[in-house]
Amino acid sequence: MRGLTVTKDMFPEIYDQFFYSMKIFFAALLVGLLVALVLTFITTMLPRFIQRIIYGFLTALESLPDLFIVIVLQVFIVYLYKKTGIVIYFYNDYNNPIYLLPIIVLSIVPTIQLFKITLLLMREEQHKPYVTVARAMGLSRFYITLKHVFRNILTSLFQYSKTIFVFMLSNLFIVEYVYNLNGIMYLLMNTKGAAFLVTALFIAIPFSVLFEIADNYNASVNNKQTEENAA
DSSP, X not given: OOSOOOOTTHHHHHHHHHHHHHHHHHHXXXXXXXXXXXXXXXXXXXXXXXXXXXXXXXXHHHTSOHHHHHHHHHHHHHHXXXXXXXXXXXXXXXXXXXXXXXXXXXXXXXXXXHHHHHHHHHHHHTTSHHHHHHHHXXXXXXXXXXXXXXXXXXXXXGGGHHHHHHHHHXXXXXXXXXXXXXXXXXXXXTOOHHHHHHHHHHHHHHHHHHHXXXXXXXXXXXXXXXXXXXX
């Protein structure tokens, strides 16, 4: 299906396309979050000059166009096949949808963004009084970071969720187009009229709910911080 009119047969297929895209989207988000947290934890254990090198490298990587990253990955897949015989499919077939490469490509930029945000939050958190007290008690840097700092960072990180979601949605258009994915974004680009409106609502309503939850959470966090500062 590349174009649709609104009929009773449209909805089972649009459900499949929506959930296919959301599997890729949230898997990429989860991969990006996990990799960013692990990378941040490792980076904070390294000397400061190495931290600057890693930060600079990822900043440069973030500036590369998504299409360039896609091409590099495809060249690597061809090279891997020639050397090892391992086949990784990078072009979607309607009966055999692919997941691995779209998830990898979609997760790269969020990983970098989350890493940079998390590293900044980590540096701010390490100068707070409770960290100084924990160090004075003889607790190791590893324990303090893993047990206390990361928990507070995850709470603060949620405040950036709306920006990351919007950025990933825009990148999902590119990923679905390049890999010929039969997903909700590709459908959105190939419909018009009432079918386009229905498809757009499938995307807008769930994410509007998520954005509202994020805004309410951020407002509650800000109010709590204001009350603590005033106390």
